[in-house]
Amino acid sequence: MISVSEALRIISEEAKPIGKEKKELLLCNGLVLAEDILSKDNLPPFDKSAMDGYAVRSSDTEKITAENPRGFKIKGVIKAGQWCTESINAGEAYKIMTGAPIPLEADCVIEVEKIKTEGDIVYLYNEVKKDNHVIKFGEEVQPGDIVVEKGTEIRPAEIGLFASLGYKTIEIYKPPVVGLIITGDELVNIDETIGKGKIRNSNEYAITSMIRSLGLEVVSFGIVKDDKDVLKKVIEEGLEKTDIIITSGGASAGDYDFVETILKEIGADIKFDSVAIKPGKPISFAVLSGKFFFSLPGNPLSAITTFEQFIEPLCKKVLGKQDYMKEEFSIILGEDFKVRRGRVKLLYVKIVKKDDKYYAYNIGSQSSNKLTTISKANGVLIVPEDYTEMRAGEKIRGRFIFK
């Protein structure tokens, strides 16, 4: 049995991107850039107006004041998307829309809020400086500039930026496909009635949802009977077709022997087979020719807890993310808490924010089979091994769940 931090250290060490691939731009949100993105153009590709207003020659506006306004003849209107081939002369102005190109000879824009018009004359009440409200050619980006660096997580802003640079596809770190194997002779499908000794297969649904929340594809191998040969075949198939295999159930002291035997038979390198955490002790992690294998406990709450604690960081690091660990922060206990001594405990709580501080409140039994518990919680306290009684007002590290 190893500590939580040691388990996370091992996972960080093993987890790496599994490859790169070109992907259509709109499918890249949340993924990580595997190439530097260079500009092919000058952006903006011409001097353009930053405002709705009037384009004039700044030299024509000298000594204009509120007391001494000056009228300019409006030569026409330039809208965004139009290209003006005429230039302006002294005493002339073009009405110009945001994003429209500045006409030749003009070098500044006066915003519509600061002028008055009368017929085809626009009156200015102040001097206007050269380049006022003009976004200059290439001001933002020039050809060959690295606009976004490799390793950047792609968000809607980057997607818009890559579109503006003319990229239809970009190279990202390949998202791993996750295979899910549910074991347990006690399991029946969710539309069946629960006979004697049986329970419904809830883990497939909870774990599938968690994997999809990470933006990853799930290949579900359904419920596999507790039979070594059958399970071995499915694990082998899973390792062939997917990048990360998760089994749930069959990981308690008795059943895990099965999985351990199989892993040894197929030559997997078992990195750990239990972690000092409650709930979730019987979690194991193995690697085999660049593929990753996790065996999760069958108890629903343990399975969810260990998925978030260990598998989610692995998946994020494989995706190429730099911030792959769950974000922890300090939480003030809103009331007293009691726990049993031994193992780091993840205590499900209700976290409430007040005046920018976080407070934790009890939500009842923490029995590791109770999905009703976790359904009332929005976070966990990470209670160190030696703690037993904690008083309201004390601070404990914790984190949000499903976030």
Add this chain to the structure above:
Amino acid sequence: MISVSEALRIISEEAKPIGKEKKELLLCNGLVLAEDILSKDNLPPFDKSAMDGYAVRSSDTEKITAENPRGFKIKGVIKAGQWCTESINAGEAYKIMTGAPIPLEADCVIEVEKIKTEGDIVYLYNEVKKDNHVIKFGEEVQPGDIVVEKGTEIRPAEIGLFASLGYKTIEIYKPPVVGLIITGDELVNIDETIGKGKIRNSNEYAITSMIRSLGLEVVSFGIVKDDKDVLKKVIEEGLEKTDIIITSGGASAGDYDFVETILKEIGADIKFDSVAIKPGKPISFAVLSGKFFFSLPGNPLSAITTFEQFIEPLCKKVLGKQDYMKEEFSIILGEDFKVRRGRVKLLYVKIVKKDDKYYAYNIGSQSSNKLTTISKANGVLIVPEDYTEMRAGEKIRGRFIFK
């Protein structure tokens, strides 16, 4: 022009769920429950073991101590999913796996870590209390109990819970379909070279990504030319086929007249047509027979800013979410900041967390056409109207972006 808070108040008042629908369980992550979920069963459906261990009669363990251990005959093994029809007698034990049903007459489980075995005898070294490590029939939930209430946001825990209760579909608040109309004669498709006066259509990509990040379906009407009749037709089609229409571009002082005229002609109720925010002033919001309409500025950064500030809360409230506003918090300025007076400003910054506190740093020009700006930022400072100079160490409210 109205204030940001007034705009948000109006949006909150108008935004409501647009209906309910039954949806397949695995598609409900992130949506909101529109019905109470009742249990049809007792959970667990039988007394079951919470541990791997040995099931015995607690009365047989009286006065057992480490100095005075007692041996029990192992009658067999009960695995999860098996149903034991035999009962145990005095001095007998069943080996039992986590999740397996407790055999008749047995009433407690001693965990495998606390015993020793020799052949078919298991030795106990302490007394075991009735119900030790037994999860009792119906302890968690009984038939008719409300397990999760209407209005709850569905996460993987709830999906697992509903599966365990035998629900294949559940009733959720209908996710709105969002229609996207991009206007502007200056726009070309992203695989075209940018001719004179033209720019590539980046907003369609950025906004589509933001809508999909909310889990919503986008119907894109592509780039529509700046022609009132054409635009009117597309807006009418959009209002017919989707629930929320967003136009981008054509919302600056000059062009907005178009949109405003169309909205008036089709009888829409314009709730506001500009907000005192920078970037993003020319945003308008209208409603028409239960549909929602937003017109966003065409500048990429303004479009992204106003989407997050106004449309995201609306979408979340329409989905039935209780926490639909962006979460704000206090941020310490990591360096000095200067801004121009007037309008609430959303200042794009890099937020860094250190010792559970947030610090903000400059990322350069905030020009509203620069996607490169927002690409360097992970948050915004919400700078009040009258602020101009802010010193390192001061606190300002702010929030993360794309989160």
